[in-house]
Amino acid sequence: METKDNASGAWRPNELAAARQQINQIDDQIVKLLAQRFDAVTKVNEAKQSADLPVMDQGREDQVLDRVTNKDPNPETHVYMRQIFETIMKNSRDYQTHLTNTDSNH
Template sequence: MEKRFKAVQAVNEYKQQHQLPVLDQHREEQVLAKVADHVTDSATVLYIQNIFKEIMHQSRAFQDAQRKEG
């Protein structure tokens, strides 16, 4: 997870340089669709997607905090 947040930090820097918003709803939908495609047990798809939603939520919160600091 720490490596992921290092990547989030780099992406956020790019977004700031190009005046892009933190949230890219289309990209998040793509990620969730990809997650669903890789899950083999249909009973767990929604739960696993919810885990990814929370990760993305925390990533956005981290990006927001970075922008306020810097």
């Protein structure tokens, strides 16, 4: 992606549109991957329900946060990556609670 291009250093409108287009494409991939993650979460939830384990597993969440943060190549965004995954896992837990509450077997 090109950076600033005109004399004042501002982005030109077509560059802004192109960058937003790139963001749209990335967002599409993120949604697909998150849908797959939620699907995997349903399987974890079923296993935990059968074993009578709680939804929250702080040790596992700490592991996930360390793992994904270390995969981020930009150290400046580690803090934001961590917050994003904290939010993803909070929603994963909320989804599991919803699944358990709407489970026809209980």
